[in-house]
Amino acid sequence: MLLALGAVLTLSLMCSTQATNLNLRSLAQKQGLNIGAAVLTGVLQKEPTYRRVLAREFNMLTPENHMKFKPLHPERDRYDFAPADVLVDFAKENDMQVRGHTLVWHHSLPEWLEKGEWTREELMAILQEHIYTVVERYRGQVVEWDVVNEAIADDASLRKSIWLNVIGSDYIEMAFRWAHEADPTVKLFYNDYGSEGINSKSDAIYALVKSLRDRHVPIDGVGLQMHVRADKPPSAEKVAANMKRLGELGLEVHITEMDVKIEHATGTLEEKLTAQANVYRDMMQVCLTAENCDTFVLWGFTDLHSWIPRYLKQPDSPLIFDKFYNPKPAYDALVEVLN
Numbered sequence: 224m225l226l227a228l229g230a231v232l233t234l235s236l237m238c239s240t241q242a243t244n245l246n247l248r249s250l251a252q253k254q255g256l257n258i259g260a261a262v263l264t265g266v267l268q269k270e271p272t273y274r275r276v277l278a279r280e281f282n283m284l285t286p287e288n289h290m291k292f293k294p295l296h297p298e299r300d301r302y303d304f305a306p307a308d309v310l311v312d313f314a315k316e317n318d319m320q321v322r323g324h325t326l327v328w329h330h331s332l333p334e335w336l337e338k339g340e341w342t343r344e345e346l347m348a349i350l351q352e353h354i355y356t357v358v359e360r361y362r363g364q365v366v367e368w369d370v371v372n373e374a375i376a377d378d379a380s381l382r383k384s385i386w387l388n389v390i391g392s393d394y395i396e397m398a399f400r401w402a403h404e405a406d407p408t409v410k411l412f413y414n415d416y417g418s419e420g421i422n423s424k425s426d427a428i429y430a431l432v433k434s435l436r437d438r439h440v441p442i443d444g445v446g447l448q449m450h451v452r453a454d455k456p457p458s459a460e461k462v463a464a465n466m467k468r469l470g471e472l473g474l475e476v477h478i479t480e481m482d483v484k485i486e487h488a489t490g491t492l493e494e495k496l497t498a499q500a501n502v503y504r505d506m507m508q509v510c511l512t513a514e515n516c517d518t519f520v521l522w523g524f525t526d527l528h529s530w531i532p533r534y535l536k537q538p539d540s541p542l543i544f545d546k547f548y549n550p551k552p553a554y555d556a557l558v559e560v561l562n
């Protein structure tokens with residue numbers, strides 16, 4: 224009798240743990256999907272809850288800042304891998320994959336690089352050395368790199384940057400070739416914002432990556448950052464159409480930096496959170512439906528540490544957990560669509 228009671232108790236305990244085991248990570252895994260978040264090293268080191276939720280909900284992470292040029296390569300002859308390594312080690316311990324972000328960008332450049340007066344040959348040598356060093360260092364640990372980030376401006380022209388100005392437009396293909404030489408197994412991505420659907424910017428990106436493919440430059444995919452607003456949601460049809468045309472070039476498409484701002488939306492807080500949840504749900508649905516999308520990464524996971532309020536200097540709540548790590552309607556929407 225006592226034994227039977229014990230068995231029933233154990234069984235019901237098991238069931239309730241199973242119910243709480245319903246998390247994004249296990250649901251995504253069943254769909255063969257990588258679900259990730261951008262991660263801040265300082266916060267990871269300080270906050271146990273941040274670490275716990277991250278490892279429970281995600282099977283992939285992107286260093287939010289510490290693999291960018293400036294933090295990684297602060298002086299011409301010195302690299303600082305330590306803060307990025309903290310994240311790579313955390314990923315290893317928790318059986319997560321790492322997206323490398325980012326090798327070539329107009330932003331986050333060290334002073335020594337920006338202030339230098341380089342010839343074309345010198346700057347090419349600097350970029351090649353940087354890419355070789357970083358990609359080789361993380362060989363086998365980073366599964367995909369954002370090789371070139373935001374090289375197309377909002378008016379669809381090539382963005383002015385030290386790379387374009389000094390090297391010329393072929394810095395883009397050089398970067399992909401060098402990254403491939405440093406690690407022939409890692410996947411290589413072009414990553415940008417404001418080009419999720421079909422518009423003049425995504426047309427320009429399409430033309431760029433098509434020309435890279437035509438010339439056999441090693442590129443595996445395009446990252447759609449997906450920094451969007453709940454009141455101006457991206458059209459699911461247009462994002463699907465963009466993914467499809469990139470797929471026809473043989474390219475993968477990953478959602479790489481999703482967050483959904485709600486401050487411009489009208490209505491009650493509840494209505495704003497519902498609108499936000501719908502955007503997360505729709506974009507996850509588009510990715511799951513597309514043949515060439517198997518990776519969905521958010522730019523953070525708790526509103527407590529989102530870059531948006533700092534960057535736009537106004538409060539917002541663009542992520543799927545609130546400041547107290549409670550799941551928001553957006554979280555439930557992702558669970559629902561993954562289920």
Ligand code: XIL
Pocket residue numbers: 287288372416448480530
């Ligand atoms: C942002 C980080 O989130 C901030 O912490 C940092 O101050 C600036 O960069 N597109 C990108 C990311 O590719 O690297 C940016 O990250 C956000 C926009």
